Amino acid sequence: MSDQPRVEIYTKEDCPYCEKAKDLFDNKGVEYEEYNVTGDEELFEEMVERADGRKTAPEVFIDDELIGGWDDTSALDETGELDEKLGLVTDGGDEIVEHRPLLIAGTGIAGLTAAIYAGRANNDPLVIEGDEPGGQLTLTTDVANYPGFPEGISGPELVNNMKEQARKFGADLKNGVIESVERVEQSSTANQNASRSGDDSSRPFRVELTNGDVYTADAVIAASGASARTLGIPGEDELMGYGLSTCATCDGAFFRGEDMLVVGGGDAAMEEATFLTKFADTVYIAHRREEFRAEDHWVDRVHEKVEDGEIEIMKNTELVEVHGSQEEGVDHVTLVENEKGHPTDRLDDPETNEFEFDVGAVFLAIGHTPNTEYLEDTGVKMDDEGYLKTQGGEGGGQTETDVPGIFGAGDVVDYHYQQAVTAAGMGSKAALDADEYLEDLERAESAGEVEAAAADD
Numbered sequence: 001m002s003d004q005p006r007v008e009i010y011t012k013e014d015c016p017y018c019e020k021a022k023d024l025f026d027n028k029g030v031e032y033e034e035y036n037v038t039g040d041e042e043l044f045e046e047m048v049e050r051a052d053g054r055k056t057a058p059e060v061f062i063d064d065e066l067i068g069g070w071d072d073t074s075a076l077d078e079t080g081e082l083d084e085k086l087g088l089v090t091d092g093g094d095e096i097v098e099h100r101p102l103l104i105a106g107t108g109i110a111g112l113t114a115a116i117y118a119g120r121a122n123n124d125p126l127v128i129e130g131d132e133p134g135g136q137l138t139l140t141t142d143v144a145n146y147p148g149f150p151e152g153i154s155g156p157e158l159v160n161n162m163k164e165q166a167r168k169f170g171a172d173l174k175n176g177v178i179e180s181v182e183r184v185e186q187s188s189t190a191n192q193n194a195s196r197s198g199d200d201s202s203r204p205f206r207v208e209l210t211n212g213d214v215y216t217a218d219a220v221i222a223a224s225g226a227s228a229r230t231l232g233i234p235g236e237d238e239l240m241g242y243g244l245s246t247c248a249t250c251d252g253a254f255f256r257g258e259d260m261l262v263v264g265g266g267d268a269a270m271e272e273a274t275f276l277t278k279f280a281d282t283v284y285i286a287h288r289r290e291e292f293r294a295e296d297h298w299v300d301r302v303h304e305k306v307e308d309g310e311i312e313i314m315k316n317t318e319l320v321e322v323h324g325s326q327e328e329g330v331d332h333v334t335l336v337e338n339e340k341g342h343p344t345d346r347l348d349d350p351e352t353n354e355f356e357f358d359v360g361a362v363f364l365a366i367g368h369t370p371n372t373e374y375l376e377d378t379g380v381k382m383d384d385e386g387y388l389k390t391q392g393g394e395g396g397g398q399t400e401t402d403v404p405g406i407f408g409a410g411d412v413v414d415y416h417y418q419q420a421v422t423a424a425g426m427g428s429k430a431a432l433d434a435d436e437y438l439e440d441l442e443r444a445e446s447a448g449e450v451e452a453a454a455a456d457d
């Protein structure tokens with residue numbers, strides 16, 4: 001359109017969040033100019049200057065106004081402000097945009113697998129992408145343990161293949177973030193039918209997005225994944241994006257030649273540390289315990305890098321402050337160590353040592369928090385950390401929550417395995433459970449209509 005604002009996106013190679021940003025504008029039908037800064041020092045410096053010193057990609061501009069990185073752009077999209085800046089009209093408001101038999105929250109491996117199965121079952125699924133389209137796997141450069149890919153496959157490629165497959169079977173994917181899910185009262189006829197069938201659940205569900213769009217659905221699969229945790233330490237808010245990051249594959253190349261610190265002891269920390277050796281002088285891993293939680297494969301790879309002098313491990317060590325400025329980036333950090341582990345719990349212990357440590361970039365890989373806040377008004381049961389409680393056990397209905405019509409799959413349920421293949425398995429189970437639930441509803445309504453017709457006669 002001729003009056004469309006000018007959109008510019010600075011990107012780099014192997015940048016998952018850059019792909020997310022481009023997909024966002026592609027899905028809106030908005031044209032943009034892309035500037036790839038990889039290997040172009042002059043263009044990189046231009047980006048840094050226009051982005052007020054930020055050295056991360058993507059950086060988005062609308063009519064020369066700095067929107068920011070993916071998090072900033074996604075946040076504006078959630079509230080509808082991005083569409084306002086782009087001059088787009090949405091269907092926001094209380095009016096129902098559409099009713100679907102099944103709505104799926106999330107486009108990670110669990111959500112997309114559920115979409116494939118639900119589409120094949122003719123349940124006309126609508127999939128809401130969420131604030132991290134594609135989920136955590138889009139941040140993984142090499143998926144070597146997903147069955148069927150002996151040479152491995154990149155996370156973004158696997159996700160894109162699954163999206164294409166879901167669409168092939170009839171799933172619709174919509175960019176957006178769910179604000180809330182509520183159970184709403186049925187019509188009097190539907191309530192009578194439900195009462196006759198012994199089903200006292202309230203349906204359909206009312207699903208409101210952060211931009212104001214409202215949908216209804218007979219069933220909901222929560223496959224909204226989990227978000228990266230941060231530490232809440234001094235310097236974290238000020239320096240996030242200025243040398244502090246939660247995505248090594250996104251930002252590691254910007255700090256080529258620097259010493260880098262990775263915080264964490266699980267698979268993600270090991271993978272990120274290994275990846276960063278391509279750019280860093282030395283990669284340091286700070287882990288608050290003696291033993292890593294990562295699987296042996298990743299621990300072995302890290303130890304190979306240790307032997308090569310590319311990685312150094314700092315056990316029983318925690319990060320307590322990040323120092324630097326937005327103009328100059330990260331300068332150094334403050335660490336504490338105690339040979340008994342968990343040193344921040346032992347700050348009064350004379351054996352706890354606090355020291356300053358020079359690094360030019362810090363990457364947090366300390367786990368995730370399940371994205372389940374939008375379900376709070378439904379009354380579903382969760383544990384203390386927000387993970388959904390599902391039926392589990394043997395036989396059908398394993399992904400059912402205690403609220404009929406709401407099912408859970410992937411990292412919103414699984415705090416233990418957290419693997420792509422287990423998420424896929426749970427996604428398929430959720431779709432099958434939802435299909436059985438929808439069929440039961442249809443049979444109950446049909447029986448109720450027959451009874452009502454007989455009573456009228």
